[in-house]
Amino acid sequence: MVSMKKGSSFSGRSERSGSSGSHLKSASLPSSIQKGHLGRMSGKGTAQKKQVQRYASNEKDYIFWCMDCNVPLLENGCNTCGKEGKRIDLSQPADVRFCSPYERSVLHELLMAAFECDPLGDRIILLNKIPGDDKTDEILVDGLFFGIFRFDIQKMDYVFEPSVQGANILLENTTCKTVVLKKNSKHLNGKKVKYDLVESVSPDVRENDVVLVRSGNLTGFGISYCDAKDASSTDGPVLRVRKIDSQHVPLSSKVPVMDEVIAANVSYIRAIGKNAINTIKGIANQKEYKKLPVNVSFSGGKDSLVVLDLTLSALKNREVRAFFLNTGIEFPETTDFVSKYCSDNGVELIEKRAVSDFWDNVDTFGPPAKDFRWCCKICKLAPANTAIEECLEKAPTCITVDGKRRYESFSRANISTSEKNPFVPGQLNIFPIKDWKAIEVWLYIYWRKLEYNPLYDLGFERVGCYLCPAALSAEYKRLQVLHPELHDRWESFLVQWAKKNGLSEQFIEHGLWRWKELPPKMLKLCEEIGIPTSATASGSPFNVNITSGISPCKAGGYSIEASIHGLSMKRTMGVMNIIGSMVFSEELGLLMIKAEPSTVKIFSSGSLVVNSESKDAADKLFREVSRQLLKAHRCTGCGICIKACPVNAIELKDGCINVNDRCIRCGKCNDACVVLRYEGKLS
Structure with a gap:
C-alpha cells in the first residue's frame, strides 16, 4: 500500500486551513457501496447562474x-x-x-x-x-x-x-471607418441613428464594423448596421452610437523609453525589493531555520525569476537552490531558460520529473480541464513529493521561497507572507512578493536587467505547460505558430477524443475541451455559434469504487483508496465542511479535509484516499465521505437541509449545496436529506 500522506507541489501552492474534528454520527451504507458502487446521478450539467470570480480584488486599484x-x-x-x-x-x-x-x-x-x-x-x-x-x-x-x-x-x-x-x-489621424453626423448632442450615447442624421460615411465601412463617430465638436465610436454603399437606401438605423462626448485629449509630445520609466520609479522599486528581501531574511534567519538550505521554486516564469533574484540577494552566505518541476509538457523555451539561467548565475538546479508522464495517462483520463486537473497530480505532485522527501531526509524543515502573487487568481487571494504547507508537514513556504502587481514584477526585472523567459515577448502572459487548460485560447494559437509539432500532436489527440465522444471539431477549435462542465459564458458561445454540447453536458454516471481495502500505511495508521466517477469538485467542496476543515490546491486539483487525527484527500482526477489511526476509524470515515459525495452529486435542491441546520450554515448556490465554516457537524442536515434517506434504493 502506497502512503498518500505527502501530496502537494514543492512550490507550496496551497491555501490556509483551520483545524477541527468530525463528530458525525456513524451510518451504515447499502451493500452496493461496500462493493464499490454508490448510486448514479442524472448527469445533466447545471449551468452556473453567476460568473466565478477569477481574480482577487485589489484594494490598490490605481x-x-x-x-x-x-x-x-x-x-x-x-x-x-x-x-x-x-x-x-x-x-x-x-x-x-x-x-x-x-x-x-x-x-x-x-x-x-x-x-x-x-x-x-x-x-x-x-x-x-x-x-x-x-x-x-x-x-x-x-x-x-x-x-x-x-x-x-x-x-x-x-x-x-x-x-x-x-x-x-x-x-x-485618419478618416477611415468614420461616420460624421449632423446632430450635435450628447444624448446620442447608446442611440440608434438613421441615415437622415448622417452627413457622411467613409466608403470602407462594413456591416458590424466598429466605427469612429464625429458630430460637431463631439467624438466617439459606434457600430455600423450596414455597408457604406447601402446606407442611403436603408430604412432602419445605419448606426448605433456607443459613446460620444467632447473630450479632446491629444497624445503627449514626449515619447519616453523604458529606462526613463525605471528612473521615475526607482525609489519605489528599491523599497519593495528591500521589503521582500527583509521578509525572506526575517523568516529564513530565524533560529530554527538559520542553518537550513533554502529552496526557490523556479518555474521559469517572471514571478519565480524575481523571487530567485531576491533570495540570492537576501541570503548571500546561504545555500540557495532552484527547484524546477519539469512536467514533461513544458515549452522548450522554458526548459532551456531555466537551465541556462541557473548555469549562468551559479545556482544549483534540482530538476525533478514524473516517472509516469502526461502522454502515458491522457488516453485514460482524457484531456485535462480547468475543473479537472488530473495532470497536475501526475506531472507535478509525484516529482514534488520526491523533491520534498529528499529535502526532509537532510533537514527537519524544507524551506521554499515561492513567487505566488495574490492578484493572479481568486484562489490565491488570501495567501500569507509565510505558510506551513498543510499538505506536507515539514515544508515552510515564503511568499515575499505576494502583494506585487505584474508591473512591479516587470519593473524589478528591467531595473535589475534580469534575463527572462523569451515566451513573454512572444505572446504569452503566463508561462506553464504548453497544453495547459488554464492557458488562454490566444496563447494556444501562438503554440501552433511557434511549435507546430507540439500543437499538432495535441490537436490530433483532441480531435480523436472529440470524435469518440460525439463532439464536433468546432468544439475543439474554440477551446471548449478546457472545461469538464462548461461555464455559462461558454454555453452561451456554443448557442451563438451553433456548437452542440449534449455530449459534454451529459457528464458521466456518479459512483464510488473502492480500489483497495483497508491497508496499513507506511506512515502509520490505515488507509482506504477509491475512485470517484462523475466527480464534480465544486459540488464536493460544497459539503465537505461537514466532515472537517478543508484546504484546496487549485493548481494540483487536490482537496484535503482534516478530521483530526484523520485526513481525506480527493483529487480532481477522481482519486479518493482516506487515512485514519485504526481500521474501524478509516472505514467509518470512508463511509461518511461517500455519503456526503452522494448527497452533493444527487442533490435535488429541495432545501430541507437548510431548514434543518440549527446554525444557518447551509445555502443553495447555483443549484449546489454549500456548507460554510459555521457548520458544527451535528449531522441534522444528513438526517433531513431525502437522498441519504433513500440511498439504499438509488441506482
Whole structure:
C-alpha cells in the first residue's frame, strides 16, 4: 500500500486551513457501496447562474501617471521631475503590466488594417487585464484609456475597440471607418441613428464594423448596421452610437523609453525589493531555520525569476537552490531558460520529473480541464513529493521561497507572507512578493536587467505547460505558430477524443475541451455559434469504487483508496465542511479535509484516499465521505437541509449545496436529506 500522506507541489501552492474534528454520527451504507458502487446521478450539467470570480480584488486599484515625463508611476511622486502624478483608476483586478513586443505588433496590425494609422508608435503601453471570454485588456497610453484589446473566441482572432479617448485620438489621424453626423448632442450615447442624421460615411465601412463617430465638436465610436454603399437606401438605423462626448485629449509630445520609466520609479522599486528581501531574511534567519538550505521554486516564469533574484540577494552566505518541476509538457523555451539561467548565475538546479508522464495517462483520463486537473497530480505532485522527501531526509524543515502573487487568481487571494504547507508537514513556504502587481514584477526585472523567459515577448502572459487548460485560447494559437509539432500532436489527440465522444471539431477549435462542465459564458458561445454540447453536458454516471481495502500505511495508521466517477469538485467542496476543515490546491486539483487525527484527500482526477489511526476509524470515515459525495452529486435542491441546520450554515448556490465554516457537524442536515434517506434504493 502506497502512503498518500505527502501530496502537494514543492512550490507550496496551497491555501490556509483551520483545524477541527468530525463528530458525525456513524451510518451504515447499502451493500452496493461496500462493493464499490454508490448510486448514479442524472448527469445533466447545471449551468452556473453567476460568473466565478477569477481574480482577487485589489484594494490598490490605481496607478499614477507623470504628465510631464509621460511615464507611469507606482506612487504619487516622480523621481525624475519631482512632480505628483495624475491618478489612473484601474478596473479590477488591477494587475496592470507592460505591453509585450508581440502584443504591440498585433495591435499595430489591427490599427493599420482598420484605420490605416497607428498613433501609438513606440510609446509606453500598459495593458490591464479585465473580465472577458478570453484574453481581454484595457489599453493605457500617455495616461489615457485608448481602448480594449481582446481575443475573440468566435473569430479566433484579436479585435480592437476604441474608447472615447481612443476614438478622439484616431480621428485626429485618419478618416477611415468614420461616420460624421449632423446632430450635435450628447444624448446620442447608446442611440440608434438613421441615415437622415448622417452627413457622411467613409466608403470602407462594413456591416458590424466598429466605427469612429464625429458630430460637431463631439467624438466617439459606434457600430455600423450596414455597408457604406447601402446606407442611403436603408430604412432602419445605419448606426448605433456607443459613446460620444467632447473630450479632446491629444497624445503627449514626449515619447519616453523604458529606462526613463525605471528612473521615475526607482525609489519605489528599491523599497519593495528591500521589503521582500527583509521578509525572506526575517523568516529564513530565524533560529530554527538559520542553518537550513533554502529552496526557490523556479518555474521559469517572471514571478519565480524575481523571487530567485531576491533570495540570492537576501541570503548571500546561504545555500540557495532552484527547484524546477519539469512536467514533461513544458515549452522548450522554458526548459532551456531555466537551465541556462541557473548555469549562468551559479545556482544549483534540482530538476525533478514524473516517472509516469502526461502522454502515458491522457488516453485514460482524457484531456485535462480547468475543473479537472488530473495532470497536475501526475506531472507535478509525484516529482514534488520526491523533491520534498529528499529535502526532509537532510533537514527537519524544507524551506521554499515561492513567487505566488495574490492578484493572479481568486484562489490565491488570501495567501500569507509565510505558510506551513498543510499538505506536507515539514515544508515552510515564503511568499515575499505576494502583494506585487505584474508591473512591479516587470519593473524589478528591467531595473535589475534580469534575463527572462523569451515566451513573454512572444505572446504569452503566463508561462506553464504548453497544453495547459488554464492557458488562454490566444496563447494556444501562438503554440501552433511557434511549435507546430507540439500543437499538432495535441490537436490530433483532441480531435480523436472529440470524435469518440460525439463532439464536433468546432468544439475543439474554440477551446471548449478546457472545461469538464462548461461555464455559462461558454454555453452561451456554443448557442451563438451553433456548437452542440449534449455530449459534454451529459457528464458521466456518479459512483464510488473502492480500489483497495483497508491497508496499513507506511506512515502509520490505515488507509482506504477509491475512485470517484462523475466527480464534480465544486459540488464536493460544497459539503465537505461537514466532515472537517478543508484546504484546496487549485493548481494540483487536490482537496484535503482534516478530521483530526484523520485526513481525506480527493483529487480532481477522481482519486479518493482516506487515512485514519485504526481500521474501524478509516472505514467509518470512508463511509461518511461517500455519503456526503452522494448527497452533493444527487442533490435535488429541495432545501430541507437548510431548514434543518440549527446554525444557518447551509445555502443553495447555483443549484449546489454549500456548507460554510459555521457548520458544527451535528449531522441534522444528513438526517433531513431525502437522498441519504433513500440511498439504499438509488441506482
